[in-house]
Amino acid sequence: MPVSATTATAAELCAFIDASPSPFHVCRTVAAELELRGFTRLNESDVWPSAGLNRHYVVRGGSLIAWSATEVPETAPFRVVGAHTDSPNLRVKQHPDLASAGWQLVGLEPYGGAWLNSWLDRELGISGRLSVRAGNTVRERLVRIDEPILRVPQLAIHLSEDRRGVTLDPQRHLNAIWGVGEQPGAFLDVVAEYAEVDPGTVLGWELMTHDLAPSRLVGREQDLVSAPRLDNQGTCFAGLRAFLAAIDEPGAAVPVLVMFDHEEVGSQSDRGAQSDLLPAVLERIVLARGGGRADYLAALAGSVCASGDMAHATHPNYPERHEPAHRIEVNGGPVLKVNQNLRYATDAAGAGEFALACAQAGVPLQRYVHRADLPCGSTIGPMTAARTGMPTVDVGAAQLAMHSARELMGASDVPAYAAALAAFLTPESAGR
Incomplete structure (x- = not known):
């Protein structure tokens, strides 16, 4: 089958995901691409340069913000595309070494709304970061183990109370097997070895599992x-x-890309969407370019944000679980998400901005509403709008199996989604 532009872009997404098993690795993957395009990292604890603050980015843990202010006025408004770097998974406990019934186990617990049954009987690796002592200082060390060292086994059907499946207790049923023996192993020693650090210097860790099966294009047409x-x-x-496309065709606003950690657990952290990360960085951009507090507030008043998160495609086996009048298709274009109770931040103004962006990008637009009798998930959108005062629109791309260890989306939605976000960052006609 010949490789089309759509297939090539979808394959790039697969490579991006395979390179980024944890939020910290997402930031490293994105930072590497930014630096290839001339971006420079700034440290939040430093005094930022008073001139030439153009193509830069900052990283706070598993969150990242990048911006390009090369050819815009000092008090220009912002166009922001937001996302989150974290995904539901199984994470390593603080005392991970266990033993039971002749098996060596690693203690795991769910992070976010992980669909637990999808994590059973998979070969799992480990990724995340370590805090390592270096003299009288603490340094960060990313670690990634792409070896099948962990597996959470399913109960045999013959031992189940009924043959329709088992109910998983997150305390008792999610510990991973990694060896045979009556005594617990030394899991962190093995992780330290992979990270090439002395186990005795490891002071803290954020470690999580990831499925080792590679991302790939599937289906009859690989679509x-x-x-x-x-x-x-x-x-x-x-x-x-979208952001890299926007910096090649700068408009009247400052394009900003923000990726928050901890969305799946409520965003209330030092680097989540409820933190000061985005407003603090936006204000420092204005101040470093010669503006003042009043200029910053004026810039915010003219700014707008697209909160990007994936959307529910209508499931062919469960169509009754969806709003009947709002069918969402994979490969049907980006999705505008609306919730009257503000689980999504979209209002009429934001909806208009994104609809216009889709029209200018030449891609179709779908509109999603959750069933009124089912609880609706949320995004970084409402809290970003509340923290900054920016009109915010919630958008996404359609997928199935959300929060499963393995998910499914349309290949042509990948470039369409990027094109719509690029048009949103650099609208043909500035102003609202």
């Missing part, structure tokens, strides 16, 4: 993407592509 962490690395990838 689908099967991958882990599409929610929300699908948006991280599309947002990055």
